[in-house]
Amino acid sequence: MSLRQPAPRSTIDPDAADVVAAQQDRAAFAVLYRRYLDRVYGYAYQQLGDHHDAEDATERTFLDAMRGIERYRDGGAGFRPWLFRIAHNTVSNLHRSRGRRRTIALHDGFDQVDPTLGPQGLVLRAEELRRVRRALDELPRDRRQVVLLRFGDGLSSREIGAVLERSEGAVRVLLHRALRDLAARLGPGV
Amino acid sequence: MSQAEQLDRAIDDVLAGTRPIADAELRPLLAVAATLRDALAPQPVASRFEARLGARLREPGSRGRLVATGAMGSAAIGLAGVTAYAVWRVAHR
Numbered sequence: 001m002s003l004r005q006p007a008p009r010s011t012i013d014p015d016a017a018d019v020v021a022a023q024q025d026r027a028a029f030a031v032l033y034r035r036y037l038d039r040v041y042g043y044a045y046q047q048l049g050d051h052h053d054a055e056d057a058t059e060r061t062f063l064d065a066m067r068g069i070e071r072y073r074d075g076g077a078g079f080r081p082w083l084f085r086i087a088h089n090t091v092s093n094l095h096r097s098r099g100r101r102r103t104i105a106l107h108d109g110f111d112q113v114d115p116t117l118g119p120q121g122l123v124l125r126a127e128e129l130r131r132v133r134r135a136l137d138e139l140p141r142d143r144r145q146v147v148l149l150r151f152g153d154g155l156s157s158r159e160i161g162a163v164l165e166r167s168e169g170a171v172r173v174l175l176h177r178a179l180r181d182l183a184a185r186l187g188p189g190v
Numbered sequence: 191m192s193q194a195e196q197l198d199r200a201i202d203d204v205l206a207g208t209r210p211i212a213d214a215e216l217r218p219l220l221a222v223a224a225t226l227r228d229a230l231a232p233q234p235v236a237s238r239f240e241a242r243l244g245a246r247l248r249e250p251g252s253r254g255r256l257v258a259t260g261a262m263g264s265a266a267i268g269l270a271g272v273t274a275y276a277v278w279r280v281a282h283r
Contacts, residue, residue: 027248029247030244030247030248033243033244033247037235037240037243038232038233038234038235039232041232041233041235042230042232042233045233046230046233051236054233055236055239055243058235058239058243059243059246062243062247063246063247066247128225128229129229132225132226132229133229147226147230148230150201151205151223151226151227151229151230152230152232154205156202157198169194172192172194172195172197172198173194175194175197175198175201176193176194176197176198176219179197179219179222179223180219182222182226183218183219183221183222186222186225188218
């Protein structure tokens with residue numbers, strides 16, 4: 001089980017000091033890069049379903065973020081939604097330019113299972129992961145986006161609202177509907 | 191508090207690995223939430239990619255350098271054009 005750092009409920013941006021440092025000295029951007037590389041890459045990978053495309057999107061996101069960091073002003077949501085908004089736009093542009101239908105990454109799932117499970121356990125777990133990913137892929141786009149940002153990247157509903165330009169309440173409703181939808185698709189044996 | 195808000199708060203607990211306190215109605219949804227947390231665990235980034243992008247980000251003013259390279263290229267094309275014209279003029283005198 002991997003745990004995500006829960007999104008802070010307070011309005012103080014935990015990245016604020018590092019953002020100011022990066023605005024004054026670009027070398028300091030490395031701290032933000034290291035902190036968010038995995039999450040941005042993970043988001044891109046889940047959206048694009050291909051490691052090379054995910055690397056491309058991640059590279060564009062961080063290069064754009066570094067170029068834009070001097071102009072960044074916290075509008076209340078914080079740095080993290082700002083960065084994910086760039087990632088979201090980059091992924092959307094890649095989808096458009098490549099004319100590719102969005103897809104959830106459907107790899108074999110074996111790289112995410114606990115190796116201590118044993119051969120039979122490994123196969124069952126990988127199959128469960130595939131089932132979850134298929135169910136996610138069948139969700140309407142807005143619900144799927146919210147699920148990926150909430151569970152894959154650990155963003156709060158408020159932060160997701162800032163990324164997708166929706167209210168916090170609207171994001172919560174989407175999340176609620178998405179989980180109800182997934183519970184129905186996956187059945188009681190989740 | 192609405193059900194959507196209750197669920198959202200309980201998801202914070204699921205993501206943090208603590209036991210959420212929620213109505214019986216929400217429990218099946220929280221089971222899905224726990225499954226999603228595991229299924230959507232971050233993918234590992236290739237170390238070669240991490241190093242390459244890190245190096246690109248450390249390059250000072252990569253956009254400025256592109257502009258300078260473009261300007262030098264244009265100047266070279268201009269110079270070649272002037273030289274070609276001069277050669278043509280000499281040849282046709």
